[in-house]
Amino acid sequence: MPNSTNVQRLTAAIRVEPRPLSRPFRFAHAAIERVDLVHLDLIGEGTVGEGEIAAGIDHGQNPIMIADEARKLSSVVARQGRLDVAGLTAVLRENEIQASGPARLLVEMAYLDLLAKDAAVPVWHLLGLPPPRNIRLVRTVPLDEEFPERQRPLKVKLGGPDDERILGRLSAVPGPIILDVNRGWGRAEWLRFREAVQAIAPAVLEDPVSDEELLPEIRAALLGTAVVLDEGIEGMADVEHASTIADGANVKLMRFGGILPAAEALDTLREADATTMLGCYLEPPRAIAYAAQLAGLCDWTDLDGHFWLTDDAATSAYRLDSSRPGIPEISYTV
Numbered sequence: 001m002p003n004s005t006n007v008q009r010l011t012a013a014i015r016v017e018p019r020p021l022s023r024p025f026r027f028a029h030a031a032i033e034r035v036d037l038v039h040l041d042l043i044g045e046g047t048v049g050e051g052e053i054a055a056g057i058d059h060g061q062n063p064i065m066i067a068d069e070a071r072k073l074s075s076v077v078a079r080q081g082r083l084d085v086a087g088l089t090a091v092l093r094e095n096e097i098q099a100s101g102p103a104r105l106l107v108e109m110a111y112l113d114l115l116a117k118d119a120a121v122p123v124w125h126l127l128g129l130p131p132p133r134n135i136r137l138v139r140t141v142p143l144d145e146e147f148p149e150r151q152r153p154l155k156v157k158l159g160g161p162d163d164e165r166i167l168g169r170l171s172a173v174p175g176p177i178i179l180d181v182n183r184g185w186g187r188a189e190w191l192r193f194r195e196a197v198q199a200i201a202p203a204v205l206e207d208p209v210s211d212e213e214l215l216p217e218i219r220a221a222l223l224g225t226a227v228v229l230d231e232g233i234e235g236m237a238d239v240e241h242a243s244t245i246a247d248g249a250n251v252k253l254m255r256f257g258g259i260l261p262a263a264e265a266l267d268t269l270r271e272a273d274a275t276t277m278l279g280c281y282l283e284p285p286r287a288i289a290y291a292a293q294l295a296g297l298c299d300w301t302d303l304d305g306h307f308w309l310t311d312d313a314a315t316s317a318y319r320l321d322s323s324r325p326g327i328p329e330i331s332y333t334v
Contacts, residue, residue, distance in 0.1 A: 002162070010043065010078040011324075012071055014070060015067075016037065017038075017039065018065050020034045023257075024142075026142045027159065027180075027182050028181060029159075029182060031058075031284060032056055038053050038054070038102075040052070040110045042110040047117050049109075049120055050109075051113065053102055059281060061254075063297040072099070073092075075159045088111055088115075092260070099252055101253075102254050105258045105287075119325070121325055122324075122326065122328055124293040127293075129296065131296070132295055133295065134317055137301060137302075138301065139305055139316060140180075140302065143158075163193060166173065171200050177204060182207055183210040185208055190217075197221075203225065204300065205218070205225050205228070206250060210231075230249070230250035230277075231254055233250060242269075243272040249275075250302065251277065252274070252281065253280075254283070276300070277302055280304070281305055282305045284306055284309055285329075289330045
């Protein structure tokens with residue numbers, strides 16, 4: 001399978017674009033009202049590789065810093081001359097300390113888009129991933145928003161003052177439910193809500209508490225529920241730790257630095273027979289589609305972050321259109 005490009009000289013063009021949200025996205029610790037889109041074009045001889053991510057200050061992601069790191073990393077990559085996928089992986093790992101996860105993701109996305117266009121294949125084919133199936137979404141409901149009565153699976157954010165009412169409403173609702181607390185509970189809250197959570201019997205309980213010492217007690221009380229960790233899952237050591245103290249992990253490309261390390265993390269979880277979830281932040285459609293190429297490796301696909309940045313109507317599923325080479329596009333025809 002071709003996985004290299006004839007392009008010898010690359011130039012990088014980076015821009016940052018503020019993107020206010022039409023409504024705040026609230027969770028246990030913060031409310032996001034704006035993100036900044038960071039665009040990277042890697043321009044070769046007749047081919048342009050395009051990367052795009054969204055950085056949120058509320059997540060500790062500084063868009064100007066990310067753009068500067070991506071510019072420097074692009075220069076390092078360009079100096080290597082002809083790279084294949086393995087060579088790109090090596091360069092990105094060598095520069096892991098100098099460039100943040102979002103910056104590495106941005107460069108990886110643009111470079112793999114360039115490689116795939118040069119090879120006239122979609123990125124997933126270039127990487128030997130299974131063809132992306134129709135992607136069944138987990139619909140996310142932020143704090144302070146009402147959840148749709150009939151749409152499932154559903155991911156409901158908790159960790160706020162209205163938790164008791166929300167849990168009471170969910171107890172009578174059939175279908176797969178994911179409860180995401182974002183570490184918003186301590187022991188007192190867990191003991192207060194334990195019976196309500198047991199009555200709901202969620203398929204997944206994500207990040208219930210910040211104190212890891214409570215996890216054995218929570219897992220014992222919810223034998224049919226996968227307790228999955230998200231906050232702090234940023235590398236392979238975190239994934240391996242999660243598979244020992246919890247039932248699985250939520251893998252996000254922004255944290256891991258790209259699709260290549262994220263795929264490795266998901267493989268590690270699968271080998272441990274742990275629950276695999278592919279997640280996101282509030283991200284543009286291109287970044288979501290890029291991540292969704294890994295959907296075939298996951299138990300749960302939590303990739304609806306683009307709905308807060310676009311006028312697209314929220315839906316329960318989409319597919320990836322790979323009719324053109326490079327990064328696929330989201331299509332709502334399924």
